[in-house]
Amino acid sequence: MRRLIIRPGGIGDFVLSLPAMEALRAGYVELWTARPNVSLARFADRAYAIASTGLDTLGIIEPQPAVVERLAAFDSIISWYGANRPEFIDTVGSLGLAFQFLRALPPEDYPGHATDFYLEQAASLGAGPAGHMPRLVCPEVTHGSAVIHPFSGSRRKNWPLERFRELARHLEQHMPVRWCAGPEEALAEAVRFDDLYELACWLKGARVYIGNDSGISHLAAAAGAPSLVLFGPTDPRRWAPRGPNVHILATETPGQPIDAIPLEAVQALVYRITGDSQ
DSSP: OEEEEEEOSOHHHHHHTHHHHHHTOOSEEEEEEOGGGGGGOTTSSEEEEGGGTTGGGBTTBSOOHHHHHHHHTOSEEEESSSTTOHHHHHHHHHTTOOEEEOOSSOOTTOOSOHHHHHHHHHHHTTOOOOOSSOOOOOOOOOOOOEEEEOOOSSGGGOOOHHHHHHHHHHHTTTSOEEEBOOTTSOOTTOBOOSSHHHHHHHHHTOSEEEEESSHHHHHHHHHTOOEEEEESSSOHHHHOOOOTTEEEEEOSSTTOOGGGSOHHHHHHHHHHHHTOOO
């Protein structure tokens, strides 16, 4: 069977749905996704950026024959893309393409973790058994630093930068500290990677990773880095990174501003993870 999986969305959404996508493997699997996520699709035979396929023109302009021909070559198309676009659904239906649509985000009343929601979707399509933990297999390379990523996709989810800096000053008494950031995140001393898989493998080599609820935290967890992730306005019961050594520190009251997490609590948990004394 030739199967196409279409998974739009940010880094975190992609990583949390990795177990479901891996469970949907077939004889040949191609993945279309957001451009930054392409290098993370280690399970797929081939992966392409959605923007390079012409998919986003369907339902907007007259279908391009090359796009239709490319889609028609698949026996199964499982798509988190276009599920809320009636014009897109109507177009692919009229062309007789083998689309099956999945909801991109769990409903508000879903009681469990997002990864489990995606796995349930995959199971409803006949997927085989799968693990419940996103995993990125990386080479064993250790640099032994504490790595801090102080950003996220929302300022509301960011623990204050000055507290991260104060934490770093404490940690530097025990280990080297390095910072990482994305291409549009302003932090002069940060390490930056153009390739997310290379970033994940670098994060794996950290002695400890510390960050907010962000896509980079999901990368670190999936790569297997000892990780401490801070949560404020979002619910870790649904959105926490999953990994073999993930620690979550959340505000006492769900939805409380993240700056309610005291420095002392973060510092104590970091030292518990690394085995250092304060």
